[in-house]
Amino acid sequence: MKKIYLLILKSFIKPFFVTFCIVMFVLLMLFLFKYIDDLIGKGFEWYVILKLIGYQCAVQISMAMPLSMLLSSIMTFGNLGESYELVAIKAAGVSLRRAMTPLFILVGFFSLSSFLFSDYILPIVNLKMGSLLYDVRNKKADFLIKPGIFNNTIPGYSIRAKGKNENGTILYDLMIYDNQGGNAGNTVLIAKEGFIYNSPDNSYMILKLKDGIRYEDARVKSSKSYDPRQQFTRFKFKETEQKFDMEWNKMQRTDENLFKSHHAMLNLKQLKVYTDSNKMKLDSLKHSLSLTVDNRFNLYSPYFNTQEGGKKIKPASVKPFNNLLEDLVLPEQRAQITGNALSQLNYMKDDLSNKLPDYKDLNGKDIRYRIEFHRKFTLAVSCLLLFAIGAPLGAIIRKGGLGLPVIMAIIFFLIYHIISTVAEKSAKDGAISPILGMWMAIIILSPLAGFLTYKSTTDSALFDIDQYKIKAEAGLNWIKSKIGKKKAKLQ
DSSP states (O other): OOOHHEEEHHHHHHHHHHHHHHHHHHHHHHHHHTHHHTTSOOOOHHHHHHHHHHHHHHHHHHHHHHHHHHHHHHHHHHHHHHTTTHHHHHHHTOOOOHHHHHHHHHHHHHHHHHHHIIIIHHHHHHHHHHHHHHHHHSSSSOOOOTTTBBOOOOOTEEEEEEEETTSEEEEEEEEEEETTTSOOOOOEEEEEEEEEOTTTTEEEEEEEEEEEEEEEEOOOOSSSOOOOOOOOOEEEEEEEEEEEEEESSSOOOOOOOTTTGGGGGGGHHHHHHHHHHHHHHHHHHHHHHHHHHHHHHHOGGGOOOHHHHHHOOOOOOOOOOOOHHHHHHHHHHHHHHHHHHHHHHHHHHHHHHHHHHHHHHHHHHHHHHEEEEEEHHHHHHHHHHHHHHHHHHHHOOOOOTSSSSHHHHHHHHHHHHHHHHHHHHHHHSSSSSSSHHHHHHHHHHHHHHHHHHHHHHHOOOOHHHHHHHHHHHHHHHHHHHHHHHHHHHOO
């Protein structure tokens, strides 16, 4: 038995790690394609990009683990079935369920690890990832001159060049507007050529200018009266340097504490605390809304108030009537009562409308906290479920490699992912409860896992096309025989 267990474990571990790396690479490429515009042209250091990729790899484990579990289990048992090793194992008196025992233990260990990862490590990674991605997306692009277009990237300056060399380090026919004094166009610098380079500590970008003129207008726009002694300066230069502070181009890190209350950055204990706190606020708001309606109703409709001096008044018996307004109210009072009722309804509508945004915000937070709470468990259970689907499926199709197993794995994973995504979206919209939304895919696919396990243990030819052809031909022959008998009776 030990040799059989070792054979199955070795057959599973290698495809698992290979498929896990492949899936992680694909997901990482999708992430880079999504945020490629936010990463290119901003001059990030190599360690910033590497840190962002590392955080994203940890975040994508929640999707890569179930998919690699499904694909590797199909490949493992497909290879064993194709090479008739499963037949040899069954011939030795070992059932398929018993042969899967070490893999169930290993997958259970992976599932437990994924649960601990999602509870203790993933919230921290989401916090680091979210804050870093926020700063990366908000960082301004590097200084880049396009010929003939003014560049306003550097605060307080507008720079235009008619041409540049291939490397972009030498600019030709430069025009620079210095707007730092608050008066646009008061200082203009024109040069035939400029060479760009950074200072040794990268604190400044230096533009070395040649053969130019600098114009300075010293007029003060805030002065109310005309000053005839206005100064206009113009001087030529053969060579000068213009320094630009690079503080604007440095990525400013945001305090991570600002993101800590996000639902994806909380563990189970924190989610429980935030859920209870938000529930208290929601209950308090509901109670406030109820009191508002009751007070408004009692204020404008004293006749319907059933409280008097803290004691409940017993309703009087009234004979049945068809129309309340016509049977109980005098004609000359109907217009006044109708107007009072409409104004009362408008006041109540305004009160409820003012508090409706707060209610939607608190209710949305409550739903998101509960969804994230159940997400910690569904990741671990989904690994077990997809293994329970993939292992018997591989034993049934008996095909190894990256052909049919990959197709089957993608089909079943898409079914699982679509169901879980649609159900989660419905839960966020409030159409279904968060519990049902997060566990919907597992509830639907669990019977399928049991069915495939039963078929694999009974050596069912579920995907054998020849068997279906034989059954279809038998069915057609039966239908033809019935039709022939009916024709014979009619004749």
